Amino acid sequence: DGGITQSPKYLFRKEGQNVTLSCEQNxxxxxxxxxxxxxxxxxxxxxxxxxxxxxQKGDIAEGYSVSREKKESFPLTVTSAQKNPTAFYLCASSGxxxxxxxxxxxxxxxxx
Amino acid sequence: GQQxxxxxxxxxxxxxxxxxxxxxxxxxxxxxxxxxxRPGGHPVFLIQLVKSxxxxxxxxxxxxxxxxxxxxxxxxxxTQTTDVGTYFCAGNIRDYKLSFGAGTTVTVRA
Numbered sequence: 523d524g525g526i527t528q529s530p531k532y533l534f535r536k537e538g539q540n541v542t543l544s545c546e547q548n549x550x551x552x553x554x555x556x557x558x559x560x561x562x563x564x565x566x567x568x569x570x571x572x573x574x575x576x577x578q579k580g581d582i583a584e585g586y587s588v589s590r591e592k593k594e595s596f597p598l599t600v601t602s603a604q605k606n607p608t609a610f611y612l613c614a615s616s617g618x619x620x621x622x623x624x625x626x627x628x629x630x631x632x633x634x
Numbered sequence: 635g636q637q638x639x640x641x642x643x644x645x646x647x648x649x650x651x652x653x654x655x656x657x658x659x660x661x662x663x664x665x666x667x668x669x670x671x672r673p674g675g676h677p678v679f680l681i682q683l684v685k686s687x688x689x690x691x692x693x694x695x696x697x698x699x700x701x702x703x704x705x706x707x708x709x710x711x712x713t714q715t716t717d718v719g720t721y722f723c724a725g726n727i728r729d730y731k732l733s734f735g736a737g738t739t740v741t742v743r744a
Contacts, residue, residue, distance in 0.1 A: 555731070562643065564722060564736040565677070580731065612676060620726050622667060625676040 525549070528613050528626035534634050535600065535607060543598045543629045545613035553619045554596035558582060559610040559628075568611075571596055572619045600631065608632050637661065638725040640735025647713045648743050654709045655738035657723035665726045666699055666706045671737070672719040680721075715742050 526547040535541045547554065553572050557565040567580030571590040585604025590596050596615075600607050610630050614623040640657045647653050657666065665684040669677035681690055683699035683706060690697045694717075696709045706723055720739045724732040 557734075562736060564640070565724075565734040567731055570731055619731070620664070622679040622682060623669075623677070623724075623732070625678070627676050 526613060526615055526624055526626040528611075528629050530629060531627070533629055533631045535631060536634050538602045540599055540601050541631070543600070543611055543613075543631070545596045545598065545626060546594055547596075547615045547624075548594060549615055549617075549624060550593070551615035551617050551624070552593070553616045553621075554590065555614045555616075555623065556580075556586070556588065556596070556598045557612045557614065559612055565612065568598065570619075637727060637733040638723060638735045640723055640738060642738055643736060645738055645740045646743065647717075647740060649715065650712055652709065652711045653713060653740070654707055655721055655723075657706045657725070657735050659704045659725045659727070659733075661727055662703050663725040663727060664703075666703075667724045667726070667732065668697060668706075668708055669722045669724065670719050671722065675719075677722060710740075713740075713742055715744060718742050 529544045555570040556568040559565050566582050568586050569588040571577040574593050577588050577590050587599045610628050612628045613626040616623050638659050645653050667682045668680040671677045681697050687701045688699040694711045698707045720737040722737045723735045
């Protein structure tokens, strides 16, 4: 079954802690993205990657980091520098940049 | 800031009625995409419009792309309870990333 898998579904972060959200796809897509969703604000782009070993900052990259060592994987780390991390995080992929997005089921991150 | 504006933010519809949600961009878009997110779910791609003035239909949903490629609309006829959710437009300003509107959240009164 082809798709995009995010884990965990729910995640809690303690103050000063870094946490990593997992995103894996088996669609053989080149491009992958991380979006943050807050109520009433739509989806805001955190980071995107058009190809393995390359990634670019989106509109709200501060306090986040990513890596793209494998085509299938694009993990997102929410660092302690992100002061307001509570949100729903969505990972997406597309065959190529600008094409339609396939989304994972999301991770709800909350602060303890 | 947000480059694609979407209105209304909320739409409460009587079952069987029609409604429209609108997207506007300050810059010309290469294309526009529409997504639907059911409550508790993730966005799912509905359609992409590329050509100036393009109109596409999916059953009761009609999508339009403006002549200037700066605006788009989604019109739903005879709303059903299955239409509940949030509808997002996403404008392709540059090829590598989309700019999402804030979404229109639709509730339906039976």
